[in-house]
Amino acid sequence: MPEPRTFRDEPVSFVRRSGRMSQAQERAFAELAEAYLLDLPRAEAWTSVHPDARLDVAAEYGRRAPLTVEIGSGQGHAIVAAASAHPERDFLAVEVFRAGLARTMLDADRAGAKNLRLAEANAPEVLETFLPAGAIDELWIFFPDPWHKKKHTKRRMVRDGFPGMAARALAADGIVRLATDWEDYALQMREVFDSDPAFERGFDGEWAPRFDGRVMTAFERKGKEKGRAIRDLTYRRRV
Template identity: 80%
Template sequence: MSEPRTFREEPVSFVRRSGRMSEGQERAFEELAPFYLLDVPRDVAFTSVHPDARLDVESVYGRTASLIVEIGSGQGHAIVSAASTRPDDDFLAVEVFRAGLARTMLDADREGARNLRLIEANAPEVLSTYLPAGAASEVWIFFPDPWHKSRHNKRRLVRPGFPTTAARALADGAVLRLATDWEDYAVQMREVLDDAPEFERDFEGEWAERFDGRVMTAFERKGIAKGRDIRDLTYRRAPRA
């Protein structure tokens, strides 16, 4: 008799919410998803990725180009802006909230961003198996859920073990960019990545300079309005042995 399958060994960094979709959001999934939203083979959960599934990057985008991946793309403001102004690069948004995916598709369609695709999936599974090893030239993690209550810290995306997952998807010398408005999470991110042999700092001093390619989003405005400082971090994938 085979062993029973577990649901997930690691806690996810999100709580999946459901709600009624607006007419515009429904239209996005009906009309735009066939082009923008990747059809991902699932494993044990709706947001999971089957461990045998692999993304054929060149086939999906129809060319060979630098691939920039945003984890937790939210409403898509940052990645749609980047994709529409950087037509020579390819972009991949990873998000689990359907309203955000719908907004991203609608805005991408309006801006004519044909170099963008979306995945509705748990990000660590995308990074650890679905993307080909070394496929990404950049990975962005902007304002991830801080899970600020101590008992929930274990659900943070950037925690021990995450650097190895992210490093697999990044090419040697590729960039990992992070930003948060929660000081203790910023410190945790820095400690975790400083301890990771797969990464090297790409900044001097305590924090990196603000990434020029990150447009101001609702999350950033909210943090600033509450008097929280925005902290950036930038790391590079160390050469593989």
């Protein structure tokens, strides 16, 4: 009997949770998707990216500017705030949660953030093939799903092999910024990036200082309320 087909060998960036959306969220997709949401050619899975698809960054944004990509942008609080505060930069939010994408588009529209695009896509495929090599100046991964049960930790995004994907998409001297409120995941993140020769630490001591460009989100607030330490890490792509 043949083995069942699978869509991917690597774990997806976040589990797609797409319940019923509100009227405002439906309106976001109807009225704002053309301006903000990338039209991605798919492979087999809905959040996949066809391996032949490539993003023409300059054509999409209408200019050449430093590009920041956030994986798992959630409700979009951090990236909308950053795009609004830094019109000289371009931003790409990668997310699979449709309600979060809708909220991001609504907030970006209110803020007038024209330098932001959204990709409803699995992050590894965005990093491995869709983005041109060396296209990213900063890569953000804030509070990714910790998959805290021991039997599920293999599903974590930041694990062995991930730095290679990030290194491909990052420019020389490009920055990776990470944050989590799960201590064992923070240790795992640090171990996998410390051991990859493509990266060097961008901090002294055990942990990086809190990135002041990261707005306080519900994930961070909830972690603090539960007494968990927030751990930041910063790595630089070697030349």
